[in-house]
Amino acid sequence: xxxxxxxxxxxxxxxxxxxxxxxxxxxxxxxxxxxxxxxxxxxxxxxxxxxxxxxxxxxxxxxxxxxxxxxxxxxxxxxxxxxxxxxxxxxxxxxxxxxxxxxxxxxxxxxxxxxxxxxxxxxxxxxxxxxxxxxxxxxxxxxxxxxxxxxxxxxxxxxxxxxxxxxxxxxxxxxxxxxxxxxxxxxxxxxxxxxxxxxxxxxxxxxxxxxxxxxxxxxxxxxxxxxxxxxxxxxxxxxxxxxxxxxxxxxxxxxxxxxxxxxxxxxxxxxxxxxxxxxxxxxxxxxxxxxxxxxxxxxxxxxxxxxxxxxxxxxxxxxxxxxxxxxxxxxxxxxxxxxxxxxxxxxxxxxxxxxxx
Numbered sequence: 001x002x003x004x005x006x007x008x009x010x011x012x013x014x015x016x017x018x019x020x021x022x023x024x025x026x027x028x029x030x031x032x033x034x035x036x037x038x039x040x041x042x043x044x045x046x047x048x049x050x051x052x053x054x055x056x057x058x059x060x061x062x063x064x065x066x067x068x069x070x071x072x073x074x075x076x077x078x079x080x081x082x083x084x085x086x087x088x089x090x091x092x093x094x095x096x097x098x099x100x101x102x103x104x105x106x107x108x109x110x111x112x113x114x115x116x117x118x119x120x121x122x123x124x125x126x127x128x129x130x131x132x133x134x135x136x137x138x139x140x141x142x143x144x145x146x147x148x149x150x151x152x153x154x155x156x157x158x159x160x161x162x163x164x165x166x167x168x169x170x171x172x173x174x175x176x177x178x179x180x181x182x183x184x185x186x187x188x189x190x191x192x193x194x195x196x197x198x199x200x201x202x203x204x205x206x207x208x209x210x211x212x213x214x215x216x217x218x219x220x221x222x223x224x225x226x227x228x229x230x231x232x233x234x235x236x237x238x239x240x241x242x243x244x245x246x247x248x249x250x251x252x253x254x255x256x257x258x259x260x261x262x263x264x265x266x267x268x269x270x271x272x273x274x275x276x277x278x279x280x281x282x283x284x285x286x287x288x289x290x291x292x293x294x295x296x297x298x299x300x301x302x303x304x305x306x307x308x309x310x311x312x313x314x315x316x317x318x319x320x321x322x323x324x325x326x327x328x329x330x331x332x333x334x335x336x337x338x339x340x341x342x343x344x345x346x347x348x349x350x351x352x353x354x355x356x357x
Contacts (some may be wrong), residue, residue, distance in 0.1 A: 011146065057336035062214040066203035066223060070196030071315065076170055078186040079162035082106040087184075091176050092323075095167040095195065102181075102192060104163040113156040120149050158354055171195040189246040196324050203235065203314040212310065214334030221314045225328040228321060234318040237332060242310055319329055 008015075031201060032038060080102035089101045123146040128141040175193035186192065203223055207215045217240055223233040316322065337345075 009063060010236065015348060053338065054340045055162050057182055057338055057343065060342075062211045062212050063209065064333045064336065066204050066314065066330040066333075067206050067264035068201050068316075068322055068324050069313075070171075070174065070324050071202050072197040073174065073193045074100065074197055076165060076168060076169065076192050076195060077186060078104065078107070078165060078190050080104075080159055081185075081187050082109075082163050082290045083183060084181050084192075087179050087182055088153060089173055089193075090234050092172055092181050093173050094171075096170050097167055099167045100164055101167055101173075102165040103188065104165065104180075106160070106163060106282060109156060109163075113153065113160060116149055116153040118158060120146060120153065123149065141274055165192050167195060168196060168255045170198040172198070172323065198318075201319070201322050201324065202238065203316060203330060205312050205314065206333070207240075207310045207312065209311050212240075215310075215312050215332045216334070219332050220330045221330055223314065223316065223328055223330045225322070225326055227326055227328075231321075233316050233319065233322075235314040236313050238315045239313045240310055247333055 084102055085105040087101070088103070089095060089099070093254075095101065123142055127139055127142050127146065130136075130142060131324045171314050172195065173193055176194045178193050181192070203221075205215075216238060219237045220239060221235050223235060225231055225233065312332070314332070
């Protein structure tokens with residue numbers, strides 16, 4: 001409450017000249033302005049302008065960058081134990097359900113299958129010879145033995161078939177460097193790769209808590225892909241959750257990586273100091289928002305961060321030209337508000353953050 005009074009006292013002399021000019025102009029044009037026709041037009045224009053200012057809704061939006069992600073990722077796992085002998089796919093390949101991705105081997109199982117097949121071949125010759133000689137009883141016993149071995153062979157063949165790793169659905173392989181897994185031992189249930197299921201995709205954007213009023217679940221969005229200039233996509237926000245980047249950065253492994261960094265960035269109030277070859281170089285002053293973002297990046301605890309970043313997901317319909325990993329810019333449309341409300345909310349937030357608390 002003291003601030004407006006102090007500001008008026010400081011600016012009183014500077015405001016006197018503009019106020020005197022306005023008063024002089026009014027006295028000079030007073031007779032013209034007081035004519036009924038001019039007065040009516042002036043009042044009407046003022047009412048219309050005030051009405052537009054107070055009631056005309058203006059669109060609000062938030063613009064940021066995005067990265068495309070699959071809407072659903074499916075894990076492809078080993079059906080049995082074995083080591084990978086051959087890989088028939090790589091990252092980025094479009095695969096269909098049932099397509100062979102890799103072949104594993106189990107030498108013990110292969111030897112068992114070959115042994116059973118050899119025994120069955122021997123029994124087949126024996127059955128043929130016994131039938132020729134008329135040895136019915138011996139032939140029946142041999143047939144029973146052959147049936148048992150055939151069942152064991154079928155089980156071995158089924159286990160060998162499970163060594164073949166196949167795609168469980170249509171999609172795109174998103175696991176990097178899977179061709180380097182040759183010779184790797186996999187146990188039953190171990191993951192071999194991941195497939196981004198074909199169909200709809202989603203875009204991930206990062207939103208600061210400053211902009212949460214314009215980014216809500218269900219809000220429409222427009223996306224521009226860097227890989228397709230002039231092509232726009234439509235979508236809507238499906239989820240909004242706090243980002244875990246700070247917690248990941250505070251993990252022990254991330255702390256070790258940060259300690260090994262040879263070019264640290266240090267936060268120092270209004271300026272950013274970067275140490276290059278032992279000589280600090282200062283950059284330009286930052287706004288209050290940029291300061292908050294820098295402080296959040298340098299925070300050592302979630303309670304020290306002056307703002308929270310949120311991950312918002314924007315679902316986009318099926319499009320064959322979109323692949324996971326593509327990037328671009330997105331505009332999320334918020335609730336339309338009159339200019340009076342926008343200014344009032346801005347002044348209120350400024351007053352709360354700078355003066356009241």
